[in-house]
Every structure is written in structure tokens, then in C-alpha cells.
Amino acid sequence: MHLLTEGKIPKSVLASINNSKKDDTIWIGMLYLADRKVVDALKFAAERKVNIRIILDPNQNSFGNKKAGLPNIPVAAELMRLHNSHLKIKWYNTGEEQFLTKMMMV
Secondary structure (H helix, E strand, C coil), X not given: CCCCCHHHHHHHHHHHHHCCCCCCEEEEEECCCCCHHHHHHHHHHHHCCCEEEEXXXXXXXXXXXXXXXXXXXXXXXXXXXXXXXXXXXXXXXXXXXXXXXXXXXX
């Protein structure tokens, strides 16, 4: 396990995804999944038969205020259009709260 600060997080996330191999599993819990490099890296990992399991906030509610579902709903739709059995996405059942998690395990 690595504990990283702000500056090293993006490089480490991409390196971890890009270095994953067939039959590895990537677990992601995320409030917002929008970084284009990360989304593309996840697509390529799924093509390499890396198992990807994602739990996302539906981004439709923030402390009782309605939101449009951005960025997670369109990003999830983009990933699911791949029809790749190695990629699974689930939605966290939020009420008036948010799924504030920001974590990844490989």
C-alpha cells in the first residue's frame, strides 16, 4: 500500500492502471471519474482482460441540491458501450449525501 500526496497521485494512478496485466483486478470507488487519461487507460486495461470494478456516485444530488449527473453518468455510459465483460460499474445508493470516496486498489 502507498500513501501519496496530491502531486504524485495522477502519475501513480496512471502507472498502476497501465502496468496492470491480464487477470489483475482494479477496484475503484470514486466521487468523480472524469480524467480523460484515466478513462482511456481503463478502456485499454479492460481490453487487456484486466478485471475492473467501479463504484461511482451518480452525481444527481449534493446535500439536497439536484445535479445533472456529471461527469459520472456520461463516463459510465461511455465505458459500458465497450460491452467488455471485464468492466463492471455499480452506482452507490446516495440519499442527500455524496459517495465522497476517492480510492483505487490494484
